[in-house]
Structures are given as C-alpha cells and as structure tokens.
Amino acid sequence: xxxxxxxxxxxxxxxxxxxxxxxxxxxxxxxxxxxxxxxxxxxxxxxxxxxxxxxxxxxxxxxxxxxxxxxxxxxxxxxxxxxxxxxxxxxxxxxxxxxxxxxxxxx
Amino acid sequence: xxxxxxxxxxxxxxxxxxxxxxxxxxxxxxxxxxxxxxxxxxxxxxxxxxxxxxxxxxxxxxxxxxxxxxxxxxxxxxxxxxxxxxxxxxxxxxxxxxxxxxxxxxxxxxxxxxxxxxxxx
Numbered sequence: 001x002x003x004x005x006x007x008x009x010x011x012x013x014x015x016x017x018x019x020x021x022x023x024x025x026x027x028x029x030x031x032x033x034x035x036x037x038x039x040x041x042x043x044x045x046x047x048x049x050x051x052x053x054x055x056x057x058x059x060x061x062x063x064x065x066x067x068x069x070x071x072x073x074x075x076x077x078x079x080x081x082x083x084x085x086x087x088x089x090x091x092x093x094x095x096x097x098x099x100x101x102x103x104x105x106x107x
Numbered sequence: 108x109x110x111x112x113x114x115x116x117x118x119x120x121x122x123x124x125x126x127x128x129x130x131x132x133x134x135x136x137x138x139x140x141x142x143x144x145x146x147x148x149x150x151x152x153x154x155x156x157x158x159x160x161x162x163x164x165x166x167x168x169x170x171x172x173x174x175x176x177x178x179x180x181x182x183x184x185x186x187x188x189x190x191x192x193x194x195x196x197x198x199x200x201x202x203x204x205x206x207x208x209x210x211x212x213x214x215x216x217x218x219x220x221x222x223x224x225x226x227x228x
Binding site for chain 2: 047088
C-alpha cells in the first residue's frame with residue numbers, strides 16, 4: 001500500500017496569504033496519478049488538481065500543483081474566504097489512497 | 108448535469124448486513140469506472156472499492172475484502188455496495204464517486220452527497 005502523508009495537519013493563514021500544502025508518498029508515484037481534492041464541512045470532496053498539476057474544470061487559477069516522484073505540493077496563491085477547507089492528496093498509481101488531509105483555517 | 112445519489116444507509120448492529128445504492132444520471136454510466144469512498148466521523152477519506160465499466164473487474168481495500176461486494180446494473184444506471192459482517196469501524200459516510208479517465212489515471216471527478224452508515228449495538 002502506498003501511504004500518503006500530508007503536512008502540515010493544520011495551516012492557519014489570513015485571507016490574501018499564500019498557502020503551501022505538502023504531500024509525500026511512501027514510494028514513487030508517477031505524477032500522472034496524483035490528485036488534490038478540497039472538502040468543506042458537510043460537503044462531498046471536489047476535484048481540484050489531477051496529474052499533479054492540471055486544474056480540473058472550473059478551478060480558479062490561484063490553485064496550482066507541482067511535484068514528482070514522492071513529493072508533491074498544492075499552492076493557493078492568494079487565499080480567498082471560500083478556500084478555507086480541508087485538502088486531500090490522493091494517488092491512483094497503485095489502487096487508491098488518500099493523505100490524511102490538511103486543514104486550512106482562518107488565522 | 109451529472110448526479111450521483113446514494114441511499115440505503117442507516118443503523119446496523121455489529122455483524123449485520125446492509126446494501127448501499129447509488130443512482131447515477133446525467134452521463135453514460137456504463138462507460139465509467141465507479142468507486143465507493145468512505146469517511147469516518149471527523150476523519151479523512153478512505154477508498155473502499157471500485158468496479159470496471161462492465162463489472163468484470165472489481166478491487167477492494169484490504170480492510171473490507173471478503174466482507175463487502177461492489178456491483179453495478181448498467182441498465183438501471185446504479186451502483187451498489189453489499190456490506191456483510193459489519194464492524195464498528197465501518198461506521199462512516201459512504202460516497203459514490205465517478206472515476207474520470209485522464210490519460211492513464213482515473214481521479215474522482217464527481218461525488219454523491221453521501222449516505223451515513225452507523226454500526227452500533
């Protein structure tokens with residue numbers, strides 16, 4: 001099983017600030033198979049990024065993804081009020097596993 | 108508009124059984140892999156199982172192998188999850204999710220609203 005580890009667990013930032021979320025895989029994952037999701041309380045997750053760096057349909061340009069091998073990053077360039085949520089990385093290189101999530105909260 | 112609507116959740120005693128359903132609409136259901144993903148209260152996401160377009164291939168997370176069975180009825184645009192020998196640790200919101208084929212990968216591009224399963228005596 002590929003274990004996905006996200007850091008930090010919680011990120012406390014103010015609107016307008018830059019958010020940098022990390023995701024590390026326990027073994028190399030082709031970047032094609034790395035996705036990021038956003039989940040708000042009481043809602044289903046929403047696909048943000050796939051293929052490590054491609055934004056899904058309708059996702060604003062302030063969201064960007066990067067990385068390869070075992071280390072991946074989700075960056076939100078300037079946090080908007082609606083961006084405060086939990087973010088999950090996920091691989092489907094070998095079955096499917098999610099990271100434990102990073103909560104982006106208002107400072 | 109793509110819609111996935113889960114149903115069938117509820118309260119079940121340990122050792123009991125339940126079948127979840129997911130009704131799909133707004134897309135050609137028979138051409139997509141489908142998955143079940145769960146989320147225990149206050150916890151993260153866990154992929155549970157998925158099934159190929161025609162139902163010929165099925166995969167499961169180790170913790171549910173031998174207890175859960177995923178199936179689909181393409182004529183009814185429906186996905187199912189039969190859960191036997193339920194345990195307290197199966198308590199979660201269960202989401203139905205569509206897998207979109209993007210190159211070699213298949214991330215989850217649409218999700219239902221989820222149905223809550225509680226396993227408790």
